[in-house]
Amino acid sequence: MLDAVANSLAGMAWPLALLLAWLAGEAASRWLSLPRVCAYGLAGFALASGQLGLLPAPAGTPVALVADFAIALVLFELGQRINLNWLRHNRWLAVTSLVEAFGTFVAVLLVARALGLAPLPALLLAALAMSSSPVAALRVANELRCSGQVTERMLHLSAFNCVFAVLVFKAIAGYWVLTSAGGLFPALWSSLVVIGVSAGIGAMFGVAVPTLLRWQQRGGGNATVIFAIATLLLVSLTHALQFSALLAALVFGLVVRYRRIVFSGADRGFGTLGGLLTILLFVFASATLSWPQVAQGAGLALAVLAVRTLCKVGACAAFAGLSGIGWRKGALTGLALTPMSVFAILLLEQTRHLGIDVFSQVAGLGLLVLVLELLGPVATQRALILAGEAGREEGRNGA
Amino acid sequence: MALEAFKAGDALTMGVELELQLVDLTDFDLTPAAADMLFLLGKKPFPGDVKPEITESMIEISTDVHTDYGALLGQLGQMRNALVEAGDRLNVGICGGGTHPFQRWSEQRIFDKPRFQELSVLYGYLAKQFTVFGQHVHIGCASADEGLYLLHALNRYLPHFIALSASSPFLQGVDTLFDSARLNSVFAFPLSGRAPFLLRWEDFADDYFAKMESTGVVKSMKDFYWDIRPKPEYGTIELRVCDTPLSVERAAALAAYLQALCRMLREQGEPVSEDDYLVYNYNRFQACRFGLDATLVHPRRHQTLALRDDVLATLAQLAPHAAALGSSGALEVLRRVAGKGNHAGDLRRWQSESGGLRGMVDAAVRTFRGDEP
Numbered sequence: 032m033l034d035a036v037a038n039s040l041a042g043m044a045w046p047l048a049l050l051l052a053w054l055a056g057e058a059a060s061r062w063l064s065l066p067r068v069c070a071y072g073l074a075g076f077a078l079a080s081g082q083l084g085l086l087p088a089p090a091g092t093p094v095a096l097v098a099d100f101a102i103a104l105v106l107f108e109l110g111q112r113i114n115l116n117w118l119r120h121n122r123w124l125a126v127t128s129l130v131e132a133f134g135t136f137v138a139v140l141l142v143a144r145a146l147g148l149a150p151l152p153a154l155l156l157a158a159l160a161m162s163s164s165p166v167a168a169l170r171v172a173n174e175l176r177c178s179g180q181v182t183e184r185m186l187h188l189s190a191f192n193c194v195f196a197v198l199v200f201k202a203i204a205g206y207w208v209l210t211s212a213g214g215l216f217p218a219l220w221s222s223l224v225v226i227g228v229s230a231g232i233g234a235m236f237g238v239a240v241p242t243l244l245r246w247q248q249r250g251g252g253n254a255t256v257i258f259a260i261a262t263l264l265l266v267s268l269t270h271a272l273q274f275s276a277l278l279a280a281l282v283f284g285l286v287v288r289y290r291r292i293v294f295s296g297a298d299r300g301f302g303t304l305g306g307l308l309t310i311l312l313f314v315f316a317s318a319t320l321s322w323p324q325v326a327q328g329a330g331l332a333l334a335v336l337a338v339r340t341l342c343k344v345g346a347c348a349a350f351a352g353l354s355g356i357g358w359r360k361g362a363l364t365g366l367a368l369t370p371m372s373v374f375a376i377l378l379l380e381q382t383r384h385l386g387i388d389v390f391s392q393v394a395g396l397g398l399l400v401l402v403l404e405l406l407g408p409v410a411t412q413r414a415l416i417l418a419g420e421a422g423r424e425e426g427r428n429g430a
Numbered sequence: 431m432a433l434e435a436f437k438a439g440d441a442l443t444m445g446v447e448l449e450l451q452l453v454d455l456t457d458f459d460l461t462p463a464a465a466d467m468l469f470l471l472g473k474k475p476f477p478g479d480v481k482p483e484i485t486e487s488m489i490e491i492s493t494d495v496h497t498d499y500g501a502l503l504g505q506l507g508q509m510r511n512a513l514v515e516a517g518d519r520l521n522v523g524i525c526g527g528g529t530h531p532f533q534r535w536s537e538q539r540i541f542d543k544p545r546f547q548e549l550s551v552l553y554g555y556l557a558k559q560f561t562v563f564g565q566h567v568h569i570g571c572a573s574a575d576e577g578l579y580l581l582h583a584l585n586r587y588l589p590h591f592i593a594l595s596a597s598s599p600f601l602q603g604v605d606t607l608f609d610s611a612r613l614n615s616v617f618a619f620p621l622s623g624r625a626p627f628l629l630r631w632e633d634f635a636d637d638y639f640a641k642m643e644s645t646g647v648v649k650s651m652k653d654f655y656w657d658i659r660p661k662p663e664y665g666t667i668e669l670r671v672c673d674t675p676l677s678v679e680r681a682a683a684l685a686a687y688l689q690a691l692c693r694m695l696r697e698q699g700e701p702v703s704e705d706d707y708l709v710y711n712y713n714r715f716q717a718c719r720f721g722l723d724a725t726l727v728h729p730r731r732h733q734t735l736a737l738r739d740d741v742l743a744t745l746a747q748l749a750p751h752a753a754a755l756g757s758s759g760a761l762e763v764l765r766r767v768a769g770k771g772n773h774a775g776d777l778r779r780w781q782s783e784s785g786g787l788r789g790m791v792d793a794a795v796r797t798f799r800g801d802e803p
Binding site for chain 2 (some may be wrong): 090111112114116117120121178179180184187245288354356357360419420422
């Protein structure tokens with residue numbers, strides 16, 4: 032009897048957590064004018080097994096697959112918004128991207144080594160620090176209906192630094208497997224082949240789905256559903272084959288943009304579905320963190336936070352003039368790139384099968400991720416508002 | 431403050447203003463990029479003039495004063511290239527067209543400049559609904575009275591300009607079945623339509639304008655949204671009915687057509703009468719609705735005639751004037767338009783070929799660049 036009650040409660044844990052997170056998000060938005068996603072993250076952390084204990088440890092459960100689906104939808108949407116021609120016309124933007132990403136990598140690596148971290152964990156930490164979470168960036172931009180140079184550049188730079196982060200992280204993880212478990216084959220497999228094949232699968236979907244759409248109907252309104260289903264399929268497929276769902280989804284979106292015979296009617300953020308999955312994604316990501324992980328390594332976490340922000344803001348401001356905007360907007364672009372948590376957690380989650388527990392190896396990563404989960408979206412929000420790129424907020428009608 | 435004196439100058443000079451759309455290259459909706467574009471364009475000398483318009487997703491360019499069609503076309507081409515280059519660096523598409531086919535006017539941001547903010551307060555949603563894009567052509571006049579004469583003598587040819595330039599069939603996501611839906615938006619303004627029938631500048635300035643000003647309704651000529659209005663500080667009359675064409679080549683041809691027409695009217699000097707305006711609004715509607723397929727009523731002979739035939743006949747009649755002005759090439763461009771159809775027709779075709787309005791805007795952006803869509 033008691034077991035039955037406990038079981039049914041356990042079954043309700045996720046819906047309840049989503050409800051609480053949603054309430055927290057609305058409260059944060061209405062009364063504090065903070066991005067909703069901050070509150071989702073905080074709620075997830077508070078309710079996690081290590082803290083209040085409503086949620087079971089989510090890592091490796093079916094919920095992880097749903098979270099992957101959620102982030103894949105975001106990356107698909109992001110991929111659609113990436114215009115590679117822009118880099119051809121604006122070489123300094125490409126330079127900005129390389130400098131902010133690899134500058135962050137080098138700086139974080141040096142700081143981590145200086146604070147006594149072993150070489151391999153320091154490398155992994157530096158690789159993670161390159162990435163700017165596109166989830167928070169896109170969500171905040173959509174929530175505020177932003178458009179303008181800072182928004183566009185933030186989204187492009189975020190997409191590129193995520194690709195760099197995956198490349199470098201997988202390569203280092205492959206090296207880790209090589210040195211700690213032995214065998215050249217698994218190391219190469221986990222880096223180069225995974226990346227190539229993931230991108231290939233994404234490209235294949237990018238060619239197939241628009242063709243299907245064109246055959247099904249000309250320019251109909253069902254594009255959103257079909258793209259969502261295709262993304263779900265893509266995530267399941269890459270999971271089964273242990274490839275990178277993140278890269279595959281990004282490339283899927285990118286190829287759809289260029290193969291666009293039928294222009295997609297996919298509404299921003301996948302509408303209601305996207306809204307629900309975003310809550311789940313943020314709750315999931317922060318529920319993987321536990322207090323002991325967060326409580327240690329504050330010095331390293333704060334040092335990395337400072338250096339990372341400095342690098343991104345510095346690089347974007349330094350090349351702003353050359354790439355055609357004022358230095359102030361450049362600096363705001365760098366500030367808007369602050370979020371990293373959700374992407375980093377999902378990247379770590381997807382490399383669990385390699386047997387690497389980065390959180391236990393890198394004291395301070397937990398705190399860094401938690402702090403950025405809360406502060407990252409706020410930084411993006413403030414940067415976009417300061418740049419004057421926020422439109423009317425979604426759902427609030429002007430009188 | 432009395433209306434300023436008409437700065438008469440050389441006759442038949444011309445200048446062109448184009449209001450252009452700034453579009454997002456991902457979803458092809460309008461994007462509020464004017465401030466960023468102006469910042470970047472301000473870094474080097476611009477081959478002409480560029481300035482903000484009422485909403486942040488519009489930009490306006492204007493040429494110098496020209497007498498020669500070739501020079502006008504050359505400058506428009508240079509300005510186009512400078513804009514396209516800046517747009518490339520900022521990931522912003524630039525295109526012509528009298529309306530954006532699916533933008534929602536409620537989402538437009540008013541450019542941060544006192545006059546625009548005042549207009550926004552006064553006209554409310556009309557100001558945002560005024561997110562339409564026109565070509566204005568100025569023609570220099572030797573005297574103020576000549577300006578008023580040309581202004582009224584041109585009334586019969588106004589439908590030509592509407593039909594030849596029409597490029598706004600879509601509005602708020604639907605095909606309006608008008609070739610120029612833009613002019614319907616302009617008509618919503620209280621001071622739109624035609625100028626009062628006055629042929630002497632003293633009557634216009636001291637009588638009409640002074641009275642209007644004393645009512646408090648207008649402060650300057652800028653407050654009139656007439657189809658053709660005098661512009662005393664430039665010494666020109668300004669034709670305002672054209673949609674911004676999809677290419678600068680067509681914009682230059684339309685200006686040269688007006689220049690040649692004015693040359694002919696000056697030489698003929700036929701008297702004008704207020705009764706010419708009896709059929710004005712009807713003809714104007716026909717041209718907006720049906721473009722080159724419109725049926726007009728001749729203001730004097732009161733017989734119906736096909737607009738397309740009237741355009742072709744006028745083009746033939748203008749040949750010696752164009753030859754004298756060096757703009758025969760422009761008339762050739764318009765003869766092809768009369769034969770093959772205007773930009774509204776192109777837009778409708780692209781919409782059905784690409785399966786959507788986004789594909790259509792994509793084609794319009796490429797047309798403005800000078801690429802084949």
